[in-house]
Amino acid sequence: MSDSQSFQPVLLEAVGVENGHSLESYRSRGGYAPLEKLLAEKQPPEVVEMVKSSGLRGRGGAGFMTGLKWTFLPKDHPGPIYLCVNADESEPGTFNNRILMEDDPHQILEGTIISAYATRASTAYIYLRYEYPQSWNSLQAAIDEAYAAGYLGQNIKGSGFSLDIYLHRGAAAYICGEETGLIESLEGKRAWPRIKPPFPAIEGAFRKPTVVNNIETMACVAQIARRGVDWFRSIGVPADPNNPRDPGSYGPKLYCLSGHVEKPGCYEAPLGITARELIDRFGGGVWKGRRAKAVIPGGISMGLLSEAELDTPLDFAGPGKAGCLGLGTAAVVVIDETVSIVDFLHNSCRFFAHESCGQCTPCREGTSWSLRMLERIRAGKGRLKDLELLAEIGSTMGMMPGSTICGLADGAAWPIKNAIAKFRDEFEEYIKQSNPTGYMETDPVPALPILSAH
Amino acid sequence: MPTVIVDGQEIEIGADERLNCIEAARRAGVEIPHYCWHPGLSVVASCRMCLIQAGSRNAETGEISMIPKLVPGCQTPVKDGTVIVTDSDLVRDSRARVEEALLIDHPIDCPICDKAGECLLQDYHFEHGQSERRADIHAFTSRRRDVGPTVTLFVDRCIMCTRCVRFTREVSGTAELMVSARGAKEEIDTFPGFPLENKLAGNVVDLCPVGALGDKDFLYQQRVWFLKKSANVCGGCAAGCSIVTEHNQDTVYRLKPRENPHVNKWWICDEGRYGWHHLHDPSRLVEAGKRGADGFEAVEWADVVTRLRDDLKAAGRLAVAVSPHLTVEEAWMLCAVARSIDPEAFLALGYVPTTGDDESFPGGFTIRGEKAPNRVGVETVLGLFGAVADDGSVPGWNELLRQVQTDTIKAAWVTAGYPTPDGSWCDEQTAAAFASLDCLIVQDLFDSPLAARAQWRLPAAGFAERAGTWVNCGHHAQSFEQAIRPPAGVWPEGRLFWNMLGRQGLYDPSGVRQQIAESSAAFAALAGDLPNTGVDLRLQQLAAT
Numbered sequence: 001m002s003d004s005q006s007f008q009p010v011l012l013e014a015v016g017v018e019n020g021h022s023l024e025s026y027r028s029r030g031g032y033a034p035l036e037k038l039l040a041e042k043q044p045p046e047v048v049e050m051v052k053s054s055g056l057r058g059r060g061g062a063g064f065m066t067g068l069k070w071t072f073l074p075k076d077h078p079g080p081i082y083l084c085v086n087a088d089e090s091e092p093g094t095f096n097n098r099i100l101m102e103d104d105p106h107q108i109l110e111g112t113i114i115s116a117y118a119t120r121a122s123t124a125y126i127y128l129r130y131e132y133p134q135s136w137n138s139l140q141a142a143i144d145e146a147y148a149a150g151y152l153g154q155n156i157k158g159s160g161f162s163l164d165i166y167l168h169r170g171a172a173a174y175i176c177g178e179e180t181g182l183i184e185s186l187e188g189k190r191a192w193p194r195i196k197p198p199f200p201a202i203e204g205a206f207r208k209p210t211v212v213n214n215i216e217t218m219a220c221v222a223q224i225a226r227r228g229v230d231w232f233r234s235i236g237v238p239a240d241p242n243n244p245r246d247p248g249s250y251g252p253k254l255y256c257l258s259g260h261v262e263k264p265g266c267y268e269a270p271l272g273i274t275a276r277e278l279i280d281r282f283g284g285g286v287w288k289g290r291r292a293k294a295v296i297p298g299g300i301s302m303g304l305l306s307e308a309e310l311d312t313p314l315d316f317a318g319p320g321k322a323g324c325l326g327l328g329t330a331a332v333v334v335i336d337e338t339v340s341i342v343d344f345l346h347n348s349c350r351f352f353a354h355e356s357c358g359q360c361t362p363c364r365e366g367t368s369w370s371l372r373m374l375e376r377i378r379a380g381k382g383r384l385k386d387l388e389l390l391a392e393i394g395s396t397m398g399m400m401p402g403s404t405i406c407g408l409a410d411g412a413a414w415p416i417k418n419a420i421a422k423f424r425d426e427f428e429e430y431i432k433q434s435n436p437t438g439y440m441e442t443d444p445v446p447a448l449p450i451l452s453a454h
Numbered sequence: 455m456p457t458v459i460v461d462g463q464e465i466e467i468g469a470d471e472r473l474n475c476i477e478a479a480r481r482a483g484v485e486i487p488h489y490c491w492h493p494g495l496s497v498v499a500s501c502r503m504c505l506i507q508a509g510s511r512n513a514e515t516g517e518i519s520m521i522p523k524l525v526p527g528c529q530t531p532v533k534d535g536t537v538i539v540t541d542s543d544l545v546r547d548s549r550a551r552v553e554e555a556l557l558i559d560h561p562i563d564c565p566i567c568d569k570a571g572e573c574l575l576q577d578y579h580f581e582h583g584q585s586e587r588r589a590d591i592h593a594f595t596s597r598r599r600d601v602g603p604t605v606t607l608f609v610d611r612c613i614m615c616t617r618c619v620r621f622t623r624e625v626s627g628t629a630e631l632m633v634s635a636r637g638a639k640e641e642i643d644t645f646p647g648f649p650l651e652n653k654l655a656g657n658v659v660d661l662c663p664v665g666a667l668g669d670k671d672f673l674y675q676q677r678v679w680f681l682k683k684s685a686n687v688c689g690g691c692a693a694g695c696s697i698v699t700e701h702n703q704d705t706v707y708r709l710k711p712r713e714n715p716h717v718n719k720w721w722i723c724d725e726g727r728y729g730w731h732h733l734h735d736p737s738r739l740v741e742a743g744k745r746g747a748d749g750f751e752a753v754e755w756a757d758v759v760t761r762l763r764d765d766l767k768a769a770g771r772l773a774v775a776v777s778p779h780l781t782v783e784e785a786w787m788l789c790a791v792a793r794s795i796d797p798e799a800f801l802a803l804g805y806v807p808t809t810g811d812d813e814s815f816p817g818g819f820t821i822r823g824e825k826a827p828n829r830v831g832v833e834t835v836l837g838l839f840g841a842v843a844d845d846g847s848v849p850g851w852n853e854l855l856r857q858v859q860t861d862t863i864k865a866a867w868v869t870a871g872y873p874t875p876d877g878s879w880c881d882e883q884t885a886a887a888f889a890s891l892d893c894l895i896v897q898d899l900f901d902s903p904l905a906a907r908a909q910w911r912l913p914a915a916g917f918a919e920r921a922g923t924w925v926n927c928g929h930h931a932q933s934f935e936q937a938i939r940p941p942a943g944v945w946p947e948g949r950l951f952w953n954m955l956g957r958q959g960l961y962d963p964s965g966v967r968q969q970i971a972e973s974s975a976a977f978a979a980l981a982g983d984l985p986n987t988g989v990d991l992r993l994q995q996l997a998a999t
Contacts, residue, residue: 173636190633195499195529356637358614359500365555368638372590389588396551402524403502403548447590 007235009268010227010252011219014104021138023145026106032151034225035110039117039159047118047225054224054232055239055250060086060177060214061299061328062407063316065247066221070119072201073209082210083121084186084200085112085218087128087135088170088177091299092351093331096254097215099266101128101135104219105142109165111218113151114225116163119211124165126215127182130172140167174355178406179212180204181357192359193406220251236271237315249315253330257283260290260336272318276310278332290336294423298328300348301411303418304335323421325414341423342430345415346374352412363409366397370416376448382431383441391420456534459511460484461541467532475527475538476504484540487549487578489663490615491528494720494817495624499526501615503578505548506530507539524548546582553583559638560664561596561610569665571678575613601631601642602650604670604724605659609641612666618642618658625721625817628652642666653813653821656727657720660710671728672708681707684937685986687924689779689873689917690726692824694926696987697722699730699918699937706730706918706938714987716930723821730918732873733938738899739913740943750911755945759953762895762910763795769893770864772796775854776836777804777897778826779871779914780947781922782931782977783966785828785835787951788869793839794955801841802854803832804869807879822927827917831925834976834991855887866891869947870898871914877902897947915946921963922948923980925991931980932988933967 013029014020026032038047052067073081085108089097100108108126116124128136143165146152154162173191175181180194183205204210224232232251239248249271255278258264262284269278275295279285286292294304297314303324305312312322320326335344353371358364370393373386394417397403398410420427431439438445455466458473460482467473467481474497476486489501504527509520518537524544532538539545556575564570597609619631619642630650634643644650650658659669681700688695688709695718698710709730711722732738742758743750753761766772774792776785792799807825814820833848842848849857857863866888872879877900885903888894896908905911918937925931940946952961971981979989 192498192500195497195526353637358633358635358637358640359498361500361502361552361555361613364614364638364640365558369555369558369589376590396548400523402505403551405499444587444589444591447592 007252007268007270010223011100011107011216011254012103012266012268014107015099020103021105021142023106023142023149026104026110030226031106031222032110032149034222035113035151036157038114038225039157039161044118044120047114050229051115051118051221051224054229055248056217056220056224056232057247057249057316058214059216059220059253059329061091061326063249063327066213066217069201069213070115070211072199073119073211074202077120077209079120080123080208081119081121082205082208083112083116083119083124084179084182084205084210084212085124085126085215086177086179086182086212087126087132087215088182089129089132089215089329090174090177090355091301091329091331093256093258093296093333094299094329095256095258095331096266096329098132098135099254100215100219101132102138105139106146107222108139108215108218109142109146109151110225111220111222112165113156113163114221115211115213115218117161121211122162122164124163125186125205126165126167127176127186128167128169129176130170136167136169143167173357174351175357175406175408178408181406182212183210192357193408195405216254223252237313237317240317246317249317249327253314255282255314256329256331257334258331259296259334260287260292260339261285261334262287272313272315274311274313275305275332278314279310279334283334286334286336288336290338292334293337293339294335294341294344296331296333296335297322297324298326299331299411300333300351301408301414302326302328303414304422306422323418325410328411340430341419341426342374342377345419346371346378348415348419349374349412356409356412360404360406360409362397362403363412366393366409367412369393372447376445377427377431377434379448380434381445381448382435382439383445384428384431384439385442386431387420387424387427390416394420456532458482458532458534459537461539473532475506475508475525475530475532475536478532478536479506479527479538479540484538486527486540487574487582488528489574489613490617492617492661492720495617495620495661497528498616498620499529501552501613502526503549503552504528505552506545507542509537509539511535511537549578549582550584553579554588556613557583557587558589559592559610560613561594563594563596563611567608567611567665568668568673568678569611569662573665574663600649600670601644601667602655604655604728605650606668606670606673607642608666608668611664612642613664614640614642615663616642617661617663618667621654621658621661621817622650622652625657625815625819626652626654627816631658653723653725654721654815654819656724657711657722660720669708676702676707684918684935685712686918686937687827687932687934688722688726688729689827689924690723690729690825692822692826692829692927693718693820694827694924694930694932695722695726696932697726701918701938704938706733712986714932716987716990717926717928717932718819719817721817721819723819725821729873730916732875732899733916733918735875735900737875737901738941738944739901739905739911740941741913742943742945743911745909745911755950758910758912759950763954765893765909766795766865766867766895769891770796771862772799773854773857773863773866774799774801775804775851775866775868775870776801776832777869777871778806778829778832779804779917780828780832780869781920781924781963782828782831782835782970782980783922783963784920784948784951785832786838786970787948787955787966788867789835789839789841791951791954792867800849800854800857800863801836801839802849802857803829803836803851804854805851805872805879807872824927827926828924830927830929831923831931834925835970837976838974855884858891859887864891865893865895867895868897868904869914870896870902870904871916871947873899873916875900877905880904912950913940913944915940915944919944920946920948923963923967923984929991930988931977931984931991933964933980933984
């Protein structure tokens, strides 16, 4: 295992290189040669096997085994099979896909072509978030270059394999990052996540088998093809031998560090770096020499790590052990000691109330109800009972208790759940201070008009 | 047979049946509350009211393993060994929370809501909700906007089950309705310039589990708990949709579809839905009249029974138009009456209005172009009386018009009952064909050029005012009950024919039906008590042979 000290960026190797986004530059770094070799020498099942044995887990948030996902596709399907690349990077604090798309789009395209070859997809859609015009430009330019160079289109490099890639721009909704919401949106419908089963691998876009993978996953596939499975498995955290269900956390990962740090940015490190090391070594420490109060481990929906939990390794298993939802998108947001946790939770609830797609009752009403309560608490009319209600919403809303269709409701619930559990004293103090006469009230109180919700 | 265990109770389901947990539990007498699921629409599993615990029983060891989280009953299919638990604390708490969530933004304006009394939100809250509100108290809001010419939307009452949206996409195929905005700000809406205007639009009001969608025709007309419900059949076209006539004090307030998998599934068209207003039209004929010196003079019904027979006998050869609005029983009795007066009477099918072709919808619903409910039934009755040509065809209205202009026919009895208040079903020119007759009897709902020429003008009953059996264009026979009494002074046709046949007591349609069923193979299927979804005459005949 290479430790994080000696690790050299791989996925981000083009960052800072002049014209690093061009085809010429990408080829000069060894790009597309692995693709040509692979098309000439390997059959699709061998490519699936390669990705499977690398232990690559999806970088989009859930961390599902990428190779395993590909094997769920029906065998000998007459086609078409679709590959959707999820570039609807909407999780607050996350911007690693954007760096990849803007600075090294060919790495993504190579990974996409390899993945399409492995899954026998003849059409790939890149579903791009509306707010990324620069990514649109660089990706579209790269696609045009790739067509011109014969890496896309009919009979790629004489292999008999054909692939078209379409860049699809979303209309700015968080829910489109959910894989079936993305598919619905791609089909031109309202992005309401579908009920599963059937999973997209059986019936996805346009009712055909579909694989949905993240942009960073595609970049990892390109690097596995270039550097090999052994290289990939030499990085990160190996599987826990005592836990047969732990597939390990292999490979490099792009961490998006933001919030109250001296040097926010997108940093590449082996999976398993601790939050503290990430903040101190890459981020230059919490800004202005302050202490961190809490750290979001992987996007706002993953919940909170308290200061005492900062030595949690940021691999796929680590944040879960500290009560968070998971690694998520590895977007680490640092909240320093001056921030009120009430304000943090209010901001989180405002986001999810705004972005709840509104399909399932518990999420639609739960996110809006929690926001109303936090509005009221911040307006000096909080009650201790509100904390009970918030905790109940946090523990009952989501796919895990079974009350919603998609997992984004769990993401809305987790910050509430973590904040109340880990910072309950601060909430109680805030409520008592701001509402000294009414904090014990338990009867329903009049609602406040909400101005900041939408 | 596959066995499903519902709350500990084992029930068997059919080997080929594909049921979800809601349907399977219903077989065991357990109601799983649900809003968004409807058997006629796609499954979205979004309301989360039907969350239950499910698992499976190992066939060999008998060991039960449960799914560790709640699952939607609507989306979870049952198979052999499926275990459903609907009465655990987990399920109860989940239902209470969904109810609580739905009421957070709901105006709770039941006292002024048309749906109160038949509202699922009310019923489920009573059964599954919490007694105290925990959410903040909101200012009352009641925004209303029309989504189409017949349907209005009370925006804040909506619980976003999207049944209406799915209906317009999957059944009517017109897709006028959509969901706009996101999260708790979501609303049902139409696209600008495309109102909810299709021939099945009224069904969205029936589908709405709460008071969000209102039928403007019914809005604020009557509290639903005053309504009595009668199982009827729509007389609007040859499809013969099963309906429920909802009425109070002999006034109809609305028609709703009645589930019938053989005919109309869960739907009816707007033409049928609003096709009851003629029943209460003030211009209806409400007394039996005999032409005198100054127009029609009222005659007591008891006198009509005898004088009608005398007049017809005196006139000579009789021709009878048997209306496709008459029931099988009435048609049979009319033919019997006619033959008892004149054994050689010419019997023909009455006028059958048609408006263009049948119109089918993606959801499998068809509106028939033939705008009469019982052509097939009347034709079959006429066949029993030998009124059938060599090629098997039954003489119709045009043949009758030809016959009455010949010298042989001296009298005609035209039964009609067409729901056209202007009497336009028969124009002046057609009516002139009856000019040379000695005696013309017209029995209709409204005055018409034909009735104006009659010696006897008799009132008819509307569809909700008669009982009997209609046979739709697919040979599916359905018996129905009388919903309301006809206006004072009107005898339903059946009562007149019954009395003219000299039968004693009150007119008994089911007795007549038994008699018909016993005397003819074609109607053999009508014997005994019929299921409320009716029987297929042809299928029964096939089974008999």
